[in-house]
Amino acid sequence: MSEHHITPLRTYLIIAASLLFLSGVTVWVSYIDLGSFNIVLAMFVATVKASLVAFFFMHLLWDDKKNLTMFLMSLMFFGIFVTITMLDTEFRGDLGLNPETKDPINKRAAFYDTLPLTDTHGHPVDEHSDKHHEDKDHH
Amino acid sequence: MEHHNPDSPSHLKHYFHDVNQQYETSKFAMWAFILTEVLTFAGLFVAYIVYRSWYPDMFVDAHKLLDVNKGLMNTIVLITSSLTMALAIWAIQKNNKKLSVLMLVATFIFALVFLGIKYLEYSHKFEVGQLPGEFYSYMGPDAVHLNNPHIFFSIYFIMTGLHGLHVAIGMGLIAWLIYSTQKGNLTSEYYTPMEMIGIFWHLVDLIWIYLFPLFYLIG
Numbered sequence: 001m002s003e004h005h006i007t008p009l010r011t012y013l014i015i016a017a018s019l020l021f022l023s024g025v026t027v028w029v030s031y032i033d034l035g036s037f038n039i040v041l042a043m044f045v046a047t048v049k050a051s052l053v054a055f056f057f058m059h060l061l062w063d064d065k066k067n068l069t070m071f072l073m074s075l076m077f078f079g080i081f082v083t084i085t086m087l088d089t090e091f092r093g094d095l096g097l098n099p100e101t102k103d104p105i106n107k108r109a110a111f112y113d114t115l116p117l118t119d120t121h122g123h124p125v126d127e128h129s130d131k132h133h134e135d136k137d138h139h
Numbered sequence: 140m141e142h143h144n145p146d147s148p149s150h151l152k153h154y155f156h157d158v159n160q161q162y163e164t165s166k167f168a169m170w171a172f173i174l175t176e177v178l179t180f181a182g183l184f185v186a187y188i189v190y191r192s193w194y195p196d197m198f199v200d201a202h203k204l205l206d207v208n209k210g211l212m213n214t215i216v217l218i219t220s221s222l223t224m225a226l227a228i229w230a231i232q233k234n235n236k237k238l239s240v241l242m243l244v245a246t247f248i249f250a251l252v253f254l255g256i257k258y259l260e261y262s263h264k265f266e267v268g269q270l271p272g273e274f275y276s277y278m279g280p281d282a283v284h285l286n287n288p289h290i291f292f293s294i295y296f297i298m299t300g301l302h303g304l305h306v307a308i309g310m311g312l313i314a315w316l317i318y319s320t321q322k323g324n325l326t327s328e329y330y331t332p333m334e335m336i337g338i339f340w341h342l343v344d345l346i347w348i349y350l351f352p353l354f355y356l357i358g
Contacts, residue, residue: 086192
């Protein structure tokens, strides 16, 4: 097995240092309010970190490309899974098929009586709705 | 019937042409397993995405009930354990058994620290009632206005719980690696199990890389 690629020690240390640095960066930027761009940035940094782990720690960079193909296929199927699910869940309101209004999830929770029933976007929908819900201006 | 070449190493199975083919086959099968792992977690990530798009404000406010410092500490611990795992493989490739065992022990300890911090987080949440579904009972001043926060905690507990289970299974596998390496079963000639468990361990790190910002660092 001596013909296997042996990653130099320096590479491992640089990758680990980069991962720790990026972890700090992602915590730091989360305290800056960038609106909806926060999640985009957080996911971008996470993907850079994940790529470093996959290519260097998991040796995909030096492996036969069939292993990388297998890994990318799992991500591709994840993408299909998300897309097709959201084509349903994001447009239920358009059809008047709103699962939360008809059969509220929070009916089973201990605090049921203290909270307003909500539609799929968290907006109050019934007689409890005149109660306080400060979360709207919290964002 | 095919006969075994008496010169071939003892770990070479008769149905493989040579050790390299055996190694590559094992590795490809490991990646097939990683694919099923990614898809297992994919279902939970989809649940996260759907509910976060339904309750954007609640997710932002409910995540403030989590402890960012503990999450960051666990991120650092897990990244370091990934490094020590990689170094254990590096050491065995160089036939340095002593260093390899040392690195595996370090990885095991870091995994234990990760679960320890997770235990502190979980026990606090059990105490105050920040629990999944109908078990949710937390009514603190920072939570009374939340819409369905039990959904956030259902997803939080299932995702971090399944991840924690992977850490625990990884610890068992690493313990076995420590034993095998110490015994001399794994050498620079044959370290396939260490490479495979290494890939599994890095996957655990990789999933946490996404869980950390998604739960602890929302907008």
